[in-house]
Amino acid sequence: MKIILIAIGKTDDDYILEGINKYLQRLKHYIKFEIKIIPDLKKTKHLSQDEQKSKEAELFFKAINPTDEVIVLDERGIELSSTHFSDLLNRKMIGSVQNLVFLIGGPYGFDNSIYQRAHYKLSLSRMTFSHQMIRLFFVEQVYRAFTILKGEPYHHE
Template sequence: MKITLLTVGKTEDTYLKDGIDKYTKRLKHYIKLDIIDLSELKNTKALTTDQQKTKEAELILKKLANTDHVILLDEKGMEFTSQKFANFLDKKAIGSVQNLVFIVGGPYGFDQSVYDRANDKLCLSRMTFSHQMVRLFFIEQLYRAYTILKGEPYHHE
């Protein structure tokens, strides 16, 4: 199974980039991970929030294949412990999901068209984090999940 993290905008802060790089390198031992950063919209001051979400949705939907299993990182999504997230990923792999695509939206969230395309929603926390930080938190949780599945000593309960 391949996993793709699709994000709106680039990670700008060096400390976040370093953390993402650290866990991305570690994940190479377990899975094929692609990170796709879509360009942030330009000249958004003249656009309403809904117009921005619609334009971001167009960019997101263009990157998805019909066979992709799409999971939005969204505050209204499923909440898991790290162990349950690992089990969720394992079930997707066993269930013959070929490409699991996790999406981090822009600062205003997702347009309804992206919600309509999604197969699932995942909530990392009930707290709100910047969409920059969510990337690092997600990649670390992905790494943690695979160490759990392999019985390696990274995760402690």
């Protein structure tokens, strides 16, 4: 299985990039992991929120394949403990999912077409974080999930 994180807009802060890269290096020992960045939309000043979400959805659909299993990271999604998240990843691997794709939307969330395409909505927290911070938190949680699955001493309960 390969995990792909697709996000709108680049990460500007060096400390976030450093953290993401730290966990990407660690993840190489467990699974194939890729981050795809969709460029921010240009000239959005005259677009409504719905128009912006629709244009972002078009870009997401270009980045995912019909056979990909898609999970949107959304504050209204289900919340899982780190242990339950590791169980979810394990079930996907056992179920022979080829590409497990996680999406981080733009500032207004996702277009309804993305929600309809998604298999799950997952929340990392009820709190709101910047889209850049979520990337770091997510990559760390994927790493944590694999250390849980391997019984390694990273996660403590």
